[in-house]
Amino acid sequence: MAIVFQEKTKVFHLYNEKISYVMTVLPEGSIGNLYYGRRLNDNEYLLNLYQSRRRDMSACSFDDDIFTLDDMKQEYPQYGHGDLRNPAYKIEQDNGSTICEFVYDHHEIIQGKPPLENLPGCYVEKIAEAETLIITLKDSLIEMEMKLFYTIYRDYPIITRHCEFYTAGKEVVLERALSMCLDLPDSNYQMITFTGAWARERAVTRRDLQIGVQSIYSLRGNGSSAQMNPFFMLARKNTTEQAGEAIGFSFVYSGNFLGQAEVDNYHVTRVLMGIHPECFSWHLAQNDHFVTPEVILTYSDEGFNGLSIPLHKLLRTRLARGYWRDRERPVLINNWEATYFDFDEEKIINLAAKAKSIGIELFVLDDGWFGERNSDKSSLGDWYVNTSKLPGGITGLAEKIEGLGMKFGIWIEPESINADSDLYRSHSQWVLQVPGRRMSPSRNQFILDFSNDEVVDYLAERIDSLLATAKISYVKWDMNRSLSEAFSLAASADKQQMVMHKYILNLYRLYEYLTSRHPEVLFESCSSGGARFDCGMLYYAPQTWASDDTDAWQRCQIQYGTSYGYPISMIGSHVSASPNHQLGRNTPLTTRANVAYFGTFGYEMDITECTEEELDEMKKQIEFMKENRRLIQQGDFYRLVSPFETNNNAWMVVNENKSKAIAGFYQCLNTINQGYYYLKLQGLDPDQLYQVDDKRYYGDVLMNVGICVDERKINGDFYSKIYLIEAV
Ligand code: DGJ
Numbered sequence: 001m002a003i004v005f006q007e008k009t010k011v012f013h014l015y016n017e018k019i020s021y022v023m024t025v026l027p028e029g030s031i032g033n034l035y036y037g038r039r040l041n042d043n044e045y046l047l048n049l050y051q052s053r054r055r056d057m058s059a060c061s062f063d064d065d066i067f068t069l070d071d072m073k074q075e076y077p078q079y080g081h082g083d084l085r086n087p088a089y090k091i092e093q094d095n096g097s098t099i100c101e102f103v104y105d106h107h108e109i110i111q112g113k114p115p116l117e118n119l120p121g122c123y124v125e126k127i128a129e130a131e132t133l134i135i136t137l138k139d140s141l142i143e144m145e146m147k148l149f150y151t152i153y154r155d156y157p158i159i160t161r162h163c164e165f166y167t168a169g170k171e172v173v174l175e176r177a178l179s180m181c182l183d184l185p186d187s188n189y190q191m192i193t194f195t196g197a198w199a200r201e202r203a204v205t206r207r208d209l210q211i212g213v214q215s216i217y218s219l220r221g222n223g224s225s226a227q228m229n230p231f232f233m234l235a236r237k238n239t240t241e242q243a244g245e246a247i248g249f250s251f252v253y254s255g256n257f258l259g260q261a262e263v264d265n266y267h268v269t270r271v272l273m274g275i276h277p278e279c280f281s282w283h284l285a286q287n288d289h290f291v292t293p294e295v296i297l298t299y300s301d302e303g304f305n306g307l308s309i310p311l312h313k314l315l316r317t318r319l320a321r322g323y324w325r326d327r328e329r330p331v332l333i334n335n336w337e338a339t340y341f342d343f344d345e346e347k348i349i350n351l352a353a354k355a356k357s358i359g360i361e362l363f364v365l366d367d368g369w370f371g372e373r374n375s376d377k378s379s380l381g382d383w384y385v386n387t388s389k390l391p392g393g394i395t396g397l398a399e400k401i402e403g404l405g406m407k408f409g410i411w412i413e414p415e416s417i418n419a420d421s422d423l424y425r426s427h428s429q430w431v432l433q434v435p436g437r438r439m440s441p442s443r444n445q446f447i448l449d450f451s452n453d454e455v456v457d458y459l460a461e462r463i464d465s466l467l468a469t470a471k472i473s474y475v476k477w478d479m480n481r482s483l484s485e486a487f488s489l490a491a492s493a494d495k496q497q498m499v500m501h502k503y504i505l506n507l508y509r510l511y512e513y514l515t516s517r518h519p520e521v522l523f524e525s526c527s528s529g530g531a532r533f534d535c536g537m538l539y540y541a542p543q544t545w546a547s548d549d550t551d552a553w554q555r556c557q558i559q560y561g562t563s564y565g566y567p568i569s570m571i572g573s574h575v576s577a578s579p580n581h582q583l584g585r586n587t588p589l590t591t592r593a594n595v596a597y598f599g600t601f602g603y604e605m606d607i608t609e610c611t612e613e614e615l616d617e618m619k620k621q622i623e624f625m626k627e628n629r630r631l632i633q634q635g636d637f638y639r640l641v642s643p644f645e646t647n648n649n650a651w652m653v654v655n656e657n658k659s660k661a662i663a664g665f666y667q668c669l670n671t672i673n674q675g676y677y678y679l680k681l682q683g684l685d686p687d688q689l690y691q692v693d694d695k696r697y698y699g700d701v702l703m704n705v706g707i708c709v710d711e712r713k714i715n716g717d718f719y720s721k722i723y724l725i726e727a728v
Contacts, residue, residue, distance in 0.1 A: 001154035002042070003109045003131045009047040012107075012133060014150060015039055018157040019299045021150070022046050023075055028061040029103025031075040031135060031148065033183050037245070038301050055266075058082055073183035073268060076148055076163060078102075085270050086213065086262055089163070090176035090277070093142055098175065102137035102146045109133050113151040113160070118505055120252050120539030121294040122151070122160050122318045129154055129318075143168040153318075156310045162294045167284045174282040178258070178274025179251070179292040187211075187263040190237055192246075194229040194561050199549035199582055201226045201530040202561035204644050208237070209269060215260035217276050221483030221500045222255060222415060222447065222507070223527050224534040230257045231534075231565030233307065234271065241639050242303045242682060248311060249273050250565055252319070253293035254536035255504035256280065279486070281497040296535065304564060305682065309636045312567035316634070319535060320542040320570075323520045328629045329543060329569065330407060330522070331359065331622050332474070332602035336366035337550065337576050339606070341374050345390050349400055354607050356404045358615055359622040362474055362522075362602075363401050364409040369394065371421060377444045380416045381423030383462050398471040409474025409522070410466075414459045415507070416445045416480060430455045432499075434487040442481035450510075451502035452490040460513050467518045475514075477541065478526040504536075511540035524572055524600075533562065533570075543572050543600050550576035550604060552587040552595045553718055556649035556666050559598055560639060568653070569633035573599025575621070577606070589614060591720040593621040594664050597632060598651060601625045624722075628662060631655050638682040643668070652725075654683040658699075659727040661690075665709050666720040678706030681725065691728045 001016040010025040011034070022034040024047060034049040058068035059082035069083035079087040080099040090098050112127030124130045132151040138144070145166040152159050161180040187209045193216050194202040207214070216228035224230045230251035236244050249271065251257050256276035263269050273295045282290050296314070300307035317325065333355040339347060352363045370386055371379025379386075385393040392400070394410065401408040417424050417431055419441075424431065431446045433439050439446060448455050466472070488499045515523060523541035525532055529548035537544055544566075547558045559571055573596040578586045596602070607615065625632075635653035640663070643649035652663035665679050684690065684699035692707060707723060 001131060001152060003133045003152065004042055005107065005109070006044060006046075009044055011046050012135075013042050013046060014131075014133060014152045014159065015042065016152055016154055016157070019159070021152070021159055022049065024050060025104045026072060026074070027067055028069070028081075029101075030069075030077070030137070031104065033073040033075055036182065036184070036247075037299060071266070073185065074181060076146070076181055085264055086260070086272060087176065088178045088181040088272060088274070089174070091142070091144070091165075092173040092175050094170065094172075100139050100142065100144075102139045102144075105136045105138040105145070107133060107135045116162060116294055117291050118508065119291060119293050120319070120508060120536045121162075122252070122296065122314060123321075124318065142172060143170050144172065153314065156314050157299045158310060158314055159297045160294050161297065163292045164289060165284065166289045167286055169286055171286060172284050174284060174290055176277040176280070177282065177290060177292050178272050178277075180273055180295045180297075182271040182297070184234070184269040184271065187267040187269045188236065189234040189261070189269060190239075191261050192233040192235055192564070194231060194565065196226050198226050198528055198531070199547055200554065201533065201547050201558055202229055203557060204561050204564070204642070209234070209261055209263050211263045211265060213260055213262045215258060217258045218256055219276060219278055220256070221279070221486050222450070222479060222503055223482060223532045224251075224254050224257060224536070225482075226529065226531040229533060229565065230259060232259050233304070233564065234261060234269070235304070240303050241305045244301070244303050246300045246304055246307045248296070248298035248300075248307050248565065250296040250298070250311070250535050251293065252296065252535040252539070253504065254507065254532055254534050256500055275501060279497060279500050282501065283495060283498065293536070305638050308564055309638075311565065312637060315535065315538060316567040316569055320538050322515060322542070324522050324542045326634075329600040329633060330361040330474075331625055332362040332364050332409070333360045333607070334364040334366055334476075334574060334602060334604045337581055337604045341368040343368065343389065345392070345397060348397065350608050351606065352401050352404055352406060354615075355603070356406050358607070358619040359626070360406065360603065362407040362409055364411065364474060364476060365397070366411040366476065367413070367478070369410065378418045378420035380413055380418045380445050381421040381448070383412065383414070383466060393470075394466065394472070395470040402471050407473035408471060409476065410472055411476045411478060412463060413478040413480060414463060414510070415448055415450060417448050418445050429489050432483060432486050432488065434485045435489070437485060440484040442484070445481055447481065447483055449488045449490060450506045451488045451499040453506065454490070456506045456510050460510055463514060464517055467514070467521060472521060474522045474524065476524045476526055476545065478528075479532060480528045508536070508540070515540055526572070530558070530562070533566065538566070538570055543570050545572040546599065549582045550574055551580040551583045551585050552592045552720075553585070553643070553666070553668050554583065555595045556643040559595065560643055560649060560651065563637060563639060563651070568598055568637050569600065571599035572602075574602045574604040575618075576604045587718040588720075589617055591666065591718050593618075594720040594722050595666065597625055597628075597722070598637075598653075598664060600633070601629065631660060631662060635661075636683055640679065640682065647671070648677075650679055652681055652683070658683065658685040658688065661725040663707075663723040663725065664720065665723070667718070669717050670719065677709045679709050680704065680706035684725070685727075688727050690725045692723055692725050696728060
């Protein structure tokens, strides 16, 4: 790995064994892109990648009538000097102008990767793992500096990027401050996005790029959303799971975002990603600064699996942090779908005792344990125990659960408040609201003003003391509505457009405080299921509840879609009741577990009502997961057959030395009188002999011919099978 600056040609070349990223200082002083893709040799001829062409009717930077920014592939463009495409930033100055002129001043190349101030980001454990280039540009008229950060990892086809702005003597307002721009020389790409809604998150959407703008975004304020995930890819038309070129863009942020690909009329593709400029403007005082969140760029010329495998590894080991980062996740039971709000201590203890008897390790008490919370109409904000439900309080219950030999966890939703709560009655000014205007409830609740430090400090103290007084080993941090009337009573008129980003900064501050005060507590983030499934959350909480839809077949799609951008260890997945509570669908217990294995694994159903036969089967499922969870959660994950394109789903994990793999095959509806079906595996050693069921095959046969999946003919709808593949 290296970052090279060629003094003579003013070319920057960032490369490792897999990728190259080449830039140069453009004639007017900004930074231009020359190349991003498969590794190139480093030499002085890279500057020949620079091209400039006359464009009719374009504003030129010089008298030469040739050099126009509209034609340049740029690293961090603005609007106003001739480039008429969408810009990366916009700075309003005291005379009302938004025209800037940042020119290259100097650069530094440093070992390792500096952390982003108050924001989540990838990191290194040893400085040899990465190198960082910081390019400083200056606009002397407004006395501002802009710093473009690029970190290249030694062992991954990955570059991280963000930008920082620094003022000196003058105040300005940032009206737009995206995290990165990447101009690609052609538009023969498809954009692959992960879209959906509540309970059907991250469905794969694939479309050809067209001239114009195609984008994904969230304007929900406090969540990256179930509607459009802040991860997308550009891929060639022929890219498959195994082969072809693809670039991934992951935004390390949990609030409003914009990810877009703009194709201009010369087929240059401009990719922009960052905080959505709508509802955002940031005042910078003299000697002030602003840091944009990070974007992770992943390149693959080995298909989508070639993109997601290194991305998973980086996110799992160099974005996620703390005690649980490398640990196998406990098998849990969550009482939500078992009881909803209708529980008392006896019911909980019975459920926990049964769970213990089949090998479950952690009991999670979901919504309903606090204040007067017997429905979703009241008590959010009152993080005190409801003693009519739990006479011994959380402390007493936690002790009883620990006494059974299990760990204990709770649900919280700290950002929300019900009007029917003591907190609202005493501190209604802590709620986001516009004076004189109506407030829009959602699930009967409002949102606390997280842009106000005082509110967050209060919650920090409250939740910290809850975690300190009871034996709590796990926290499910939920958030069940998006922002409306996002106005802070604590902020002045000119700072209202800062509220949404400040909210997210304070959300991260609260997470940082609680996770560092309670380092061994396992945090799972959640937002009405998977509406906050993003890299920002992963930095604080190593797992996320993937969806409120627990139906096995729907989960095949949700988990398959999620796996393009996120590691399996992050995907919260539970076995639930049949018929399923969301769809009313019946699926075999085996299939429900076979799907849930490919995630963190747990149960979310009233197992006190299960038959002995079912409990026996669950016991075996739990034993299987305990035996294999290290491989599943930390192995290389391959998508094999897409449930979005076929009646089947298949995926597999392989361990590091390719001596063991587990594949899951799933069929949606049965069809009559089928032909043979061969499931081709991936990632094995072609020269290794493996045992699968009662047969032996070499890796090359398993990958090129496949396993003949046969039993499905007689086993009806939602049949599934797990294959253990072991080297002999
Ligand atoms: C939404 C979550 O996604 C569910 O799992 C559950 O925790 C409910 N909230 C509780 O209100």
